[in-house]
Amino acid sequence: MQKATIQLEALVCPSCMQKIENAVKALDGVNKDSVKVLFNSSKVKLEFDAERLSIENIENAISSLGYVVKKSQVKS
Amino acid sequence: MQRFILSKKNQIALISSILIMTGFISKLIFKNEVIFSWAMIAASVIGIVPIAIQAYQALKVKVISIDLLVTIAVGGAFIIRNLEESAVVTFLFLFGAFLEQRTLNKTRSAIKELTEMAPESALKQMENGEFEEVDVDEVDVGDVLLVKTGSKVPVDGTVLTGEGYVNEATITGESVPVRKNVNSTVYAGTILENGTLKIIADKVGEDTTFGKIIELVEEAQDSKSETERFIDRFSRYYTPAVLLLSFIVWLFSRNIGLAITILVLGCPGALVIGVPVSSVAGIGNGARYGVLLKGSEVIQDFSKTDTIVFDKTGTLTIGNPKVADTKFYTDNTDEVLNCLASIESESGHPLAKAIVEYIGETTLYTVENTDVVKCGGIVATVNKLRVAVGNAALMEKENVHIGDTVRADIEHFEKKGNSLVLVSIDGDLKALIGIRDQIRPGVKEEISKLKRMGVRNLIVLSGDNQGTVDLVANELGLTEAHGNMLPEDKADYIKKLQKEGRVVAFVGDGVNDSPSLALANIGIAMGGGTDVAIETSDVVLMNSDFSRLSHALGLSKAIANNMLQNIIIAVGVVLILLASVFFSSWMNMSIAMLAHEASILAVILNGMRLLRYSVTG
Numbered sequence: 001m002q003k004a005t006i007q008l009e010a011l012v013c014p015s016c017m018q019k020i021e022n023a024v025k026a027l028d029g030v031n032k033d034s035v036k037v038l039f040n041s042s043k044v045k046l047e048f049d050a051e052r053l054s055i056e057n058i059e060n061a062i063s064s065l066g067y068v069v070k071k072s073q074v075k076s
Numbered sequence: 077m078q079r080f081i082l083s084k085k086n087q088i089a090l091i092s093s094i095l096i097m098t099g100f101i102s103k104l105i106f107k108n109e110v111i112f113s114w115a116m117i118a119a120s121v122i123g124i125v126p127i128a129i130q131a132y133q134a135l136k137v138k139v140i141s142i143d144l145l146v147t148i149a150v151g152g153a154f155i156i157r158n159l160e161e162s163a164v165v166t167f168l169f170l171f172g173a174f175l176e177q178r179t180l181n182k183t184r185s186a187i188k189e190l191t192e193m194a195p196e197s198a199l200k201q202m203e204n205g206e207f208e209e210v211d212v213d214e215v216d217v218g219d220v221l222l223v224k225t226g227s228k229v230p231v232d233g234t235v236l237t238g239e240g241y242v243n244e245a246t247i248t249g250e251s252v253p254v255r256k257n258v259n260s261t262v263y264a265g266t267i268l269e270n271g272t273l274k275i276i277a278d279k280v281g282e283d284t285t286f287g288k289i290i291e292l293v294e295e296a297q298d299s300k301s302e303t304e305r306f307i308d309r310f311s312r313y314y315t316p317a318v319l320l321l322s323f324i325v326w327l328f329s330r331n332i333g334l335a336i337t338i339l340v341l342g343c344p345g346a347l348v349i350g351v352p353v354s355s356v357a358g359i360g361n362g363a364r365y366g367v368l369l370k371g372s373e374v375i376q377d378f379s380k381t382d383t384i385v386f387d388k389t390g391t392l393t394i395g396n397p398k399v400a401d402t403k404f405y406t407d408n409t410d411e412v413l414n415c416l417a418s419i420e421s422e423s424g425h426p427l428a429k430a431i432v433e434y435i436g437e438t439t440l441y442t443v444e445n446t447d448v449v450k451c452g453g454i455v456a457t458v459n460k461l462r463v464a465v466g467n468a469a470l471m472e473k474e475n476v477h478i479g480d481t482v483r484a485d486i487e488h489f490e491k492k493g494n495s496l497v498l499v500s501i502d503g504d505l506k507a508l509i510g511i512r513d514q515i516r517p518g519v520k521e522e523i524s525k526l527k528r529m530g531v532r533n534l535i536v537l538s539g540d541n542q543g544t545v546d547l548v549a550n551e552l553g554l555t556e557a558h559g560n561m562l563p564e565d566k567a568d569y570i571k572k573l574q575k576e577g578r579v580v581a582f583v584g585d586g587v588n589d590s591p592s593l594a595l596a597n598i599g600i601a602m603g604g605g606t607d608v609a610i611e612t613s614d615v616v617l618m619n620s621d622f623s624r625l626s627h628a629l630g631l632s633k634a635i636a637n638n639m640l641q642n643i644i645i646a647v648g649v650v651l652i653l654l655a656s657v658f659f660s661s662w663m664n665m666s667i668a669m670l671a672h673e674a675s676i677l678a679v680i681l682n683g684m685r686l687l688r689y690s691v692t693g
Contacts, residue, residue, distance in 0.1 A: 010184070012177040018312065022137040038298035040184060040356040065133050066082045 001031060003075045004055055006044040009068040011037075016067065020044060023061045029053040050074075085126050089170035095119035096163050116159035123166025124150050140316045145339045146669075148319075152336035153665060164666040165340060172673030176349075179680040183353050186360025186687055187297060191290050193246050193265050198230035199223070215280050223273045229262045232284040233275035240271020247285055247618070288610055292370060293363050297356045299371030304351050307643075311348050318342030333664075334657070341653040341668035346675040350642030353683035358635035361689050366618035367628040372639070374614040378598045378629065379636035380579045384531050385570060385592070387584035388538035391602055391622075392548060393513040397426055399434035400494060401510035403485050412506045415458045416499055418443050419465055423454060427497055430511050449473070453497070464500045476500040482508065493547035512544075515551065518623050523552050525626040525691065529633070533578065537566045537592075567591040581615075583625065600625070630691045638686055642679040649675040 011017065017037040024044060025032045029052030036045045048058065059069045081088075099115030102108040124147060131143035146169050153162035199207040201220040212230045215221065220236065223229050229242065241253035246265040253269050256262055262275055265286035281287055300308070318339065326335035355372045362369045369375055386392050406412060417435045420428040422443060446456040452473065453466015464474045468486065471478060476498075478486075485508055489496055494510030523534060535556040538545045542559035549557030558569065570592055573580050582589070582596035593599030593612050601613035602622070610616055617624040653671055657663045 040297040
């Protein structure tokens with residue numbers, strides 16, 4: 001499992017959180033219990049299995065919802 | 077394409093407003109219904125596009141969002157040819173989102189200021205010995221870095237060469253420059269005001285003290301209390317429920333107008349956003365004043381605190397004992413002082429240090445045959461004289477005669493809260509020295525502020541003897557004082573208070589009090605930016621500044637209140653709207669949308685007040 005912190009552009013609408021959370025949880029290889037969308041700091045924190053998907057897959061899932069990914073950090 | 081439209085939401089709102097104005101002008105002034113209708117249709121169509129896209133994206137990930145409610149409502153209004161309302165509703169929704177964005181950024185500004193203080197680049201020594209500017213992420217532990225005047229220290233490190241003055245306000249909250257030279261520790265995020273330092277990196281990135289503070293504040297602003305988790309769950313089912321309700325209403329009444337009005341007014345925006353804005357603004361305010369509050373759970377508990385337990389040494393007092401009273405029983409004080417300084421300068425005991433500091437520079441004699449008497453003091457031969465330095469028990473052992481005057485002096489010194497050091501030379505008592513820890517300046521005012529804020533029990537627990545502790549308690553106006561307590565006794569005492577149903581906050585220096593800090597409902601560390609203090613406690617007072625305590629408590633109370641107000645605003649608005657849709661005739665979709673957006677702005681503006689909070693009186 002790897003830990004990722006994804007910094008998004010400032011989140012403003014409350015329903016964004018739920019959308020992003022569902023979109024990320026739906027990905028295969030993401031630890032569902034670890035997904036945390038932080039509204040105020042506009043960050044997504046999660047754990048994922050690097051053998052089953054890459055950080056780019058996760059970034060794409062978020063940006064296809066219309067949210068801009070500023071940068072992401074992966075730690076094992 | 078979708079992303080392009082979403083990024084142009086603000087411009088769309090602007091065009092929509094122009095169209096709506098054109099429409100109303102042509103209708104009211106020129107009585108032209110055709111232009112009015114077309115303007116409204118155009119405004120509705122361009123306005124609904126971004127909203128519909130968001131609704132669709134949410135549906136794809138199985139979320140029924142507010143956007144969906146609004147899209148259906150606008151569609152319904154179109155069907156019943158209520159063009160005016162569909163245009164106004166889409167405009168208000170977009171314009172509201174714009175305002176929310178602006179105001180939310182404002183509430184988050186305090187924390188953003190903090191994170192922006194993080195260093196970004198460093199001058200790193202490369203293999204060829206030259207210093208090159210690199211991104212701070214590329215610095216590893218052990219790298220040698222150059223810090224120039226006016227720049228930020230990029231990592232936590234140790235000074236190799238050079239000296240200078242560093243402003244450590246980001247870490248300690250104190251903006252007086254601190255002098256640094258070889259082997260001093262420097263912290264990331266602090267600013268070198270003058271001089272040049274070459275440092276070696278000890279900790280980098282998130283491991284630095286500054287990195288930890290930022291991470292902590294970021295986590296704190298998004299941490300959720302029990303109430304918030306409940307609201308989250310509630311709002312998750314709330315939106316679909318509103319959709320269902322309006323469908324049922326339509327099914328029975330066949331009144332599309334009524335059904336779509338319910339859709340719009342049921343939007344839960346203010347409810348979801350109300351509590352997070354309070355916490356981000358409040359925690360941001362704390363960060364500015366050197367108070368770290370670790371999240372909303374902490375805020376809720378702290379605001380209900382009725383009992384504060386203090387550690388004495390280092391918390392209420394400076395933790396640095398000083399010679400306060402002296403009495404000599406000889407005319408040759410210089411000789412006594414010289415002997416005393418000679419012996420004490422060889423000891424590391426806190427009382428010995430205080431004495432050495434008090435005497436200052438003097439002639440030192442050679443000390444021979446030093447004998448450290450456990451729980452007593454020191455006996456040694458100095459300048460061929462037998463000198464004993466220690467407590468009354470040691471004097472007795474040395475057969476030193478203590479007369480009535482001396483006994484009275486001892487009693488007098490003890491009453492003042494002194495620890496006693498007696499000095500005898502060749503069996504005659506020569507001096508009596510009283511040493512005590514000083515109370516921190518401003519503590520007394522702070523204690524009375526806390527009392528005014530409704531803290532009923534202020535208790536000091538200490539390892540010192542009961543007399544000393546009582547004295548401190550009396551001077552400060554504390555309600556209870558208990559001495560002779562070991563760390564585990566303190567923890568037990570806190571447990572006992574909690575059993576009595578009190579909400580207990582413990583204030584300590586975070587080093588030897590960790591059990592109590594962890595056990596209390598709220599652990600407050602007076603940490604000068606130490607790791608242990610930051611990690612084990614719930615509230616950190618940077619720079620060990622006691623005067624931040626009342627700010628921390630007052631702020632917690634203000635945040636807790638603010639959250640409650642926001643919940644009341646949010647729930648109240650929805651209830652009033654729901655009631656009026658059924659029981660009054662003036663309610664329509666536009667008014668519902670206006671009220672909805674206004675309530676969101678109201679909670680954000682209300683939260684923003686916390687940015688300006690400061691303790692009065």
